[in-house]
Amino acid sequence: SLQTDENRGLVSDQPVNRCCDSMADCCCCRCLTAKLRVVLIGSTWGLLTGVERAIILPTLWLYFYNKFDMSAAVRFYGATLAAFNISALVCTPLFGWLSQRNYVRVKFLLIAANQLEIAGNLLYFVAPQPWLIFLGRFVAGVGAGAEPPLYADVVRVTTKKERTGVIVYLLLARQFGLIAGPALTLLMHPLRYKVKKFVIDVYNSPGLFMALLWAVHTIAIIAIYPTISHSRFAGGNGDEVAAESTDTSQKPSRSASYDALHEASSQVAEAEPQQQQQQQQQQQEDQPSCFSMDKMKLYLKIDTFAMLFVTFSSYFNLMALEAVLPPAANRYFGWDEFNTSLVYLGAGILVIFVYLVVKFLSAKFEDRLLLLTGICILIGAYFWNFMALIFVERAKPTLYITLVLLGITGHVIGMPFTFALPESLYTKSVPVGEMDIAQGVFRSVIALSILVGPLIGGSLQFVPWLVFLSMLVLSVFSLLLTLRAYRSLDYP
Template sequence: MNAMDYRRKKKFTFFTIGLIFLLSGVEYAVILPTIWRYLQTLEAAPYFLGLVLSAFSLSGLLTGPLFGYWSDQSGATKKIILFANCFEMIGNFMYFMGYSKWLLLSSRLVAGIGTGAGSSIFGFLTRSTSPKDRATAFAAVMACRQAGLLIGPAFNIFLRLCDFNVGPFVVNKYTAPGLFMCLMWTLLQVAVILMYWDLPPLEKGKARQSLTGQRREEGNDQGVVEEEEEDDDGDEEKPLMASQEAGGSYGAVVASKPPGRDSSGASNATLSSPPPSAEPPESQAPCGSVKTVSRYREFLREEVVVLLAAQFITLFNQTALETMVTPMTQRYFSYGELENSVMYCLCGVEVIAGFLFVRWLSQRVADRVVLAIGLTICNISGVWCLVFLANPLGQFPWQLTEFIIGVFLQVLGLPFVAVAQVSLFSKITSEKTQGFSQGVRRSVGGLATILGPLWAGGLTENMYIMLGMMMALLALLTMMLAFSYSRLVPPATEEEVEAPDNCG
C-alpha cells in the first residue's frame, strides 16, 4: 500500500468513526425527550424510566471489555463494528414495535450491546495517534457525538408529526424514533463496509516512530535524566513506553538503558516476526502468566483508580440529572416533546462549543489541568443544583432562570472532564491492550449510567437526598484529585514488565 492510498483509507476510516459517534448522539437525542411520555402511554410507573435508561448501559457495560479484548487479540475492528451495529438495528426496531413496557425495556437492552464496540474504537484511536495528538483526536470524536445530540432534536421536531400505520405497526411521535434510528444504523452498516479499513501494521510503525521522536524532543521535567538530552517541559505529553512489548506493571523506572535495548530496537522487535531462535513453549508460559497478572494489576494503580473514579462519578451525576430533567420540566414548566427537544438542542450547541475549546486548550496545557478545570465547574454546578433545583424558589421566571443556570453549568463541565480523563487514561495504561483497557473504562462509565438513572428515578420526590449524594461524590473525587494530582502524568521513562528478559 502506497503512502497516498494509506492516507486516503485512514481519512475515510476516521470519517466513518465520526459517523458512528454522530449516530450514537442522534439516537440519544431522538429517544430521550419522548421516552418518558412513551412509557406513560404504556402505563409504566415512574421508576420504570430509570430501568429503561439503565438497561441500555447495562448491556454496554458487559460487552465493552469483551469487544475490546476481541479487538486486542484479532487486531481488527471492522467486523466488530458490523457485528455490534446489528444489535443497534434490532433493538431500535423493537423500540418501534412498542407493544408493552417490557418490550421497550428489552429493546434498550439489545440496542445497548452495540455500544460495546466503542471500546474497540477507542483502542484503535489510541494505537493510531501519538500522545501529543491523542487529546485532540478524542475531543474530535466526542464532538461528533455532541453534534449528534445537536442534530437529534431537529429530527425529533419532524418525527413528532408522524401519525400513520405501516402494516400492523403504528407510527407516531413515540414509535417513530425507533424506526428512524433502525434505518440510520442500517445505512451506517453500508458506510462501514465501504469506507472503513482495518489499517495494516504500517500504522503501528508510524505511531511508534512518532512516539520515539516526540520523546526525544520533549525530554522529562520530573528530574529523570535522559541520555539523549537535557530536561525539558511537556512531560504531560510523554508516551507510555517506547516499546509495545511492555504490557504490564509500570512501577520500575529505568534511568539508563543498554545500547541494545533502545526504543527503536524494541519497536522493531515488536513489529517483526519472531526470530528463528525463539524460546520453546515451556519457557513462554510464565511470560503469559506475568502479562496476564500485570494487565489486571495496572487497574489498581493510584492514578488509574482516580481516573476511573472520575469516569464513574461524573457520568453518574450527569445521567442522574438527565433522568430528573424531563419530569422536572413537566412538573414546573409544563414542557412537552417540542420544548424538551429544543432544550437538548441548545445543550448540544453548548457542549460542541465546549469540546472545540477543550480541543484547543489540550494542545497548550496538561491533561490534568483540563481535568481540574472541569471538576471545578462540576462542583459549582453541584452546589447550584443542590441550593436552587432541589426546591426551586420564586415564581415561574425565577424558577426557569435557576433551572437554565444549573443545566448550563452541568453541561459546561462535561467536555473538560470527558476529554481529559480518556486522554490521560490512554497514556498511563498499556498501549498493547488498549481495547481491553478502554473496555474496562467504558464499563465503569456504563455502571455509572446504570446507577445514575436508578438513583434519580426513585428519588424524584426527594431532591435533597438525590442531589446531596451527587454533591458528596463530587467532594470525594475532588479530594482524590488533590491528593493524587502529582501522579496524574504519563510515565516519562521506559517502564517495563517484571522480568522482561524472560518474556522473549
C-alpha cells in the same frame, strides 16, 4: 521481498502507500490515511449513538402508552430503559476481550455490532407486544458494547500529543447527534402511514430510521475501515508507533522509495530472530488468564484509578441531573416539557462551543491542569444549585429559576473538560498493547454510571438538593484524587 501494508505509517513515519497522487485524481478510500478512516468511523459511530438516544428516549413512554396501554407503560418503561444499559455494561468488556485476544478483527466486530443494532431497532419498530420493545432495546444494547475495540484503534493511530483533540472530535460528533435527535423527532411528528393494519408513526418510526442509519454505517465500515495490526503495538507506549503522515498529496520519489524499502528489508532480516523470540514469549504470556493480578494492578495505579473515578463521577452527575431536573422544575417552577426542552437545546449548543474551547486550550495547556479547572467549575456549580434548592421559595420563581439556570450553565461549561480530558489521560496511562481490555474497563465504568445515575436522580426527585449534594461529594472526591495523582499525570 518485503510486503508493504497500509499501516506502515503507523510504525515508521514513512508516507503511507497511496493509490493516487492527490484526492482530485481518485476517490478511492485508500487516498485516506488509516488514522483518518478510523476517526471517521469513530465519529459517525458517536453521531449515531447520540441520535439513537435522543430520538428514542423522548418517545418511548408514549410508544408503550399509545400502542398498548398505561399498564404496559408502567410495567415496561423503566425495565426497557435499563435493558439497553445493562446489556451494554455486560458486553462492553466482552468486545474488548475478543479484540485483545485477536480472536476477531476489529472490522468484523464492528460489523457484527451494527447487525445487532439493526436487529434491535427493527424489533423496536415492528413490536406487536410490549416485551418485544424491551427485547429490541436489549439487543441494541449488546451492539452498543462494541466501543472498546473501536476506541482502542483510535488510540493506536494517534500520538499522545494529538489524542485529546481527536477525543474532543469524537465527543463533539456524539453531541451533534444528541441535538439532531429532537429535531428529527419534530420532523417525524406528523408521520402516520398505514400498511394494512400496521401503523407507522412518530413512536415506532425511530426504530426503522435507526436501522437504516446503522445499515449505511455498516457499508462505510466495509468500505473504508483499515486493518490495524495489534502485534505491532504489543508492549509499545503508543507514541513511537502511532506517528502517521496525514499528507494525502505527498509521494516519495522512486529512488527514495527503493532506498527506504532496501533499508527496511535489511532491518527486518536482522530483527527476525529477535521477533521470533518475542513472539514465543508473547505466546507464553498469553496462555494464562488475560486479566491476571499484574494487569489488575494496572487499574489500581493512582493515575489510572483517578481517571476512572472522574469519568464515573462525570457521567453519573450528567445522568442524575437529567433525571431530576424535569420533575423538580415542574414542581417548583411549573415547567412543562417545552421549557425543559429549551434548556436542553441551549445546553447542547453551549456544550459544542465549550468542546471547541477545550480543543483550543489543550494545545496551549497541560491536560491535567485543564481537568482540575473543569472539576473546580463543577464543584462551584453543584454547590450553587445545592444552596439554591435548599432555600427555594415558590413565591419567587423568577429569582430561583435564574439561580438554578446559572448553576446548570456552570455544569454545562465544566462537563466537556471532565469528559474529554480523563479519557485522554487514561489512554496515556495504559500501555497500547493492553488498550482493548483497558477500553473495555473504561467503557464499562461509563455504562455503570449511566445505569446508576438515573436511578439515584429519579429516586431522589422529591429532594433535589440531595441529588446535587451527592454530585458535589463525587466531584470533591474527583478533585482530591486528581490532586493526589497530579504528578503521575505528567505525560510527555
